[in-house]
Each structure stands twice: as C-alpha cells, then as structure tokens.
C-alpha cells in the first residue's frame with residue numbers, strides 16, 4: 001500500500017472528482033457512509049454519539065456521519081466549533097441537509113462555556129480537523145481538544161486525530177487522543193511513527209473508492225509492506241536444491257553473560273532457511289552454543305570472554321551478521337574493523353556491532369555497499385546524532401542510506417526501511433509481545449539468513465522484517481503477547497513459511 005503526502009491525497013481527491021466523475025459532495029457522502037458502516041458494526045453500549053465538527057471538509061464528513069446515524073435511529077448530538085468564518089462548500093451543503101432533518105440536535109461552540117457535558121459512555125466523533133490542518137491548534141480549538149481528551153469518553157477520529165500533522169512532528173501540540181482512527185483510502189506517515197502512539201489508537205483504513213488511475217501517475221516513494229509485496233520477493237525452495245543452494249551464513253557475536261543473543265540469532269538464521277550456519281563466539285560460549293544450536297558449526301575465539309580475532313578466510317561466507325551480545329571491548333571493536341576491511345559483500349550489523357560503529361564513526365563510510373544496519377531509535381541516534389523526533393530520524397535514515405549506500409532498518413512498531421534506491425517501506429507486521437530483549441537478535445539472524453540465500457540486500461531487509469513480525473504475530477496468538485518469547489518467534493517462522501509456500 002502506498003503512503004501518500006497531504007498534497008498527493010488532495011490531488012487524488014480532485015483526480016477522482018474529475019475522472020470518475022463524482023461530485024465532491026457525493027465523495028464526502030461515500031466517505032462518511034464507510035465510517036458509519038464501521039460504527040454500526042460495533043456494539044457501543046451507550047449508543048450516544050456526540051459529533052464534533054470543524055468547518056472544513058473534515059467537519060463536513062462529521063455532518064454526514066451525524067445525519068446517517070440519526071437516520072439509522074441512533075441518539076446523536078452535533079457540536080460545531082465556530083470560528084466566525086463560513087464553512088467549506090460541502091460543509092455548508094451538509095449543514096443545510098442536517099437542518100432539514102426534524103430531529104437534529106445541533107449546537108455551536110463559541111467559547112469554552114459552551115463545551116457540552118460529556119459522559120464516559122459517550123462516543124465522541126472527532127471531525128474537527130483532518131488533512132487540511134495548517135498550523136498547531138491554539139485558543140478555543142486547543143481548549144476543546146484538551147477538554148475532550150480529559151473526558152474519558154471513547155473517541156473515534158475521522159481521517160486523522162484532530163491537530164495531527166501528516167508529515168511533520170506534532171510533539172507538544174494539542175492533538176485529539178483517539179481510540180480509533182478511521183482514515184481514508186491509504187495510510188499516512190503520521191499514523192506510522194512511534195511518537196504518535198498516544199494519539200492514533202486503532203487505525204482502520206477505509207476504502208472510499210478513490211480512482212485507482214491516480215496511483216499509476218505518481219512515483220512511489222514510500223510503501224507499507226503487505227503480503228502481496230512479500231510474496232513477490234519470496235522464493236520457494238527448488239525441488240533439486242541442496243544445502244549449497246542456500247548459502248553459508250556466519251553469525252558473529254556473544255560475550256560472557258550475553259551468549260543468549262548470539263544463540264537466538266544463530267537459531268533464527270537456521271529457521272529462516274540458510275543452507276549452512278556457522279557462529280563465531282568467545283570460548284566461554286562453546287558448550288552453550290553447541291548444546292542449544294547443534295545444527296550450527298561453531299568457531300571459537302581463543303579469548304574466553306569476548307571476541308578478539310577472526311580467522312582470515314571470512315570471504316568464503318555468503319553473508320555475515322555481526323553484533324548480537326558481542327560487547328564493545330576495544331579488541332572487539334578491532335574485530336569489527338577487520339571484518340569491514342576484509343569482507344566485501346554486504347554485512348548485517350546490529351546491537352553491539354552498531355555500538356562499536358558509533359564509537360568509530362569514520363568506519364561507516366567504509367562499510368561494504370548495501371550493508372544492512374538494524375538500529376532501534378537509540379542506536380540510530382548514537383550512530384547519526386540526536387534527533388528531536390521520529391520524522392527527523394526517518395528523514396536522516398533516507399539521507400544516510402543514499403549517502404553511504406546502505407540499507408537502514410529503523411526498528412519500531414512499524415519498522416522503517418530505507419535503501420539507496422527505490423521507495424522506502426514501513427513494516428505492517430509485529431506486535432507489542434515482541435517488545436522483549438532478544439527480538440532484535442532474532443531479526444539479525446533472519447536477515448543474515450536471507451542475505452546468505454542470495455536475496456538482494458533490500459529484499460532481504462524487507463522480507464526479513466516482515467516475516468519476523470509475522471512470526472511474532474503467530475507466537476502472540478499461541479502464547480499471548482505477555483508470555484511469548486523471542487524463541488517462540490523463531491519457532492513461529494515455521495508457521496510463516498507454511499503460509500508462504
């Protein structure tokens with residue numbers, strides 16, 4: 001699914017109006033109709049709707065929703081936030097239509113004294129502002145948003161939680177805290193970033209039938225990964241394949257007390273299909289590794305507790321994943337520098353591998369082209385400097401991916417993948433049960449495995465991130481988000497591949 005800018009969404013509306021063709025007010029009717037259909041499917045115990053409208057087209061949507069709910073027999077009150085300006089054309093038309101209903105309960109909010117009493121069981125429909133927001137809310141609008149947020153009632157936002165910017169940070173601004181966001185036609189950037197988690201609640205994308213022809217006219221710049229895209233990347237195993245067909249992966253990691261990380265990566269690498277997997281670990285981890293991952297071969301550093309010296313012939317490996325649990329000892333940093341100089345194919349670098357890189361930033365420009373780095377936001381900031389918000393991080397990831405020819409995976413609920421070429425992607429799988437130490441190590445193993453199997457680096461990152469989250473979703477269904485472990489995510493890769501076949 002494409003992720004469009006506010007400007008593109010406006011143009012898409014206009015394109016639809018022209019090419020379907022459909023009158024703008026009828027498109028609004030259709031959009032609101034979809035919202036009402038969704039609302040009707042829910043039980044809403046109080047069944048009392050309070051619709052808050054601005055005077056733009058988002059408010060227009062609110063008026064149509066109110067009318068349709070009224071006609072369906074629900075109890076509805078409408079509150080229009082008054083700015084002293086005339087509403088948009090479609091707003092005015094729909095205000096008139098609402099007035100024509102004999103039983104419309106309509107109010108205008110002109111000051112905080114006229115804020116209505118809101119009860120906990122009420123369902124608030126937030127149609128104050130949508131994609132037309134042009135500055136942070138202030139004055140009466142901001143007060144109303146605060147008032148509604150404090151009410152404790154369930155909030156359903158139409159298109160966007162009011163006050164939320166689509167493409168820039170809204171941190172510190174007055175924004176509606178929605179329980180559900182019914183957004184039109186496509187995902188928007190603001191609904192994918194971690195920092196907006198308090199505002200967006202459950203996101204439902206409603207197909208309002210915008211004209212598909214428009215999508216052929218635009219250059220794809222950011223996508224939300226979906227199963228269809230993943231199936232295009234995934235390559236089923238050939239019948240006559242042998243273990244040599246699926247590459248030989250090397251996982252480098254571990255230190256005293258952190259052997260679990262490299263064990264998880266190693267197992268994930270095998271479960272994701274690598275032909276052969278070798279690990280390079282400090283001596284203290286030998287028994288641990290051989291016992292917990294007997295299918296993997298084990299190379300052991302002479303040093304007991306941390307990594308120091310690799311054998312010279314690392315070029316023979318089809319892919320190398322480095323970092324899980326390896327610590328940042330000076331000798332381990334040196335080992336990373338050796339790998340960067342000696343190995344010429346793309347690397348996968350995670351966790352302490354990234355931390356070692358942060359301590360030696362000039363190595364970033366020396367990384368083999370198309371290496372895959374998988375930082376979480378803190379690791380990302382250590383590498384590329386402090387960022388005030390997620391939008392800045394995403395922008396920086398795009399820039400650094402191009403500048404250094406890297407594939408950057410910024411991990412989060414919707415992990416973001418930036419590559420030197422082509423559209424950037426957000427992931428759509430995964431759940432909060434994966435917010436547990438070790439989940440990242442599993443991802444390292446999966447991506448290294450796919451790289452070893454010959455997937456191009458960006459594909460390995462996209463497929464890896466997607467199936468990692470998908471496996472997490474299977475694990476959560478089986479064990480609950482609370483009790484699931486990264487080990488369960490590894491085992492659930494089996495469920496993913498069974499579906500993908």
Ligand SMILES: NC(=O)C1=CN([C@@H]2O[C@H](COP(=O)(O)OP(=O)(O)OC[C@H]3O[C@@H](n4cnc5c(N)ncnc54)[C@H](O)[C@@H]3O)[C@@H](O)[C@H]2O)[C@@H](O)CC1
Nearest residue numbers: 013028031056057058129130131132133134135136137159
């Ligand atoms: N045909 C269309 O264009 C469709 C539009 N739709 C709805 O239209 C919305 C966009 O409508 P609009 O472009 O009219 O914009 P909005 O309704 O989001 O808001 C714009 C209005 O609010 C005012 N405003 C913006 N920022 C403000 C601020 N900080 N403080 C106070 N006032 C502010 C503007 O001056 C304008 O009057 C979408 O979010 C969607 O809900 C849907 O009905 C689908 C079809």
Ligand SMILES: Nc1ncnc2c1ncn2[C@@H]1O[C@H](COP(=O)(O)OP(=O)(O)O)[C@@H](O)[C@H]1O
Nearest residue numbers: 376412413430431432434435437438439440441
């Ligand atoms: N709430 C969540 N929703 C979806 N995925 C999540 C969530 N929390 C964590 N994850 C995923 O789990 C992994 C965590 O990685 P990381 O932060 O490196 O953890 P660790 O280093 O402890 O293993 C990432 O791939 C991330 O996308």
Ligand SMILES: [K+]
Nearest residue numbers: 126129160162
């Ligand atoms: K809204």
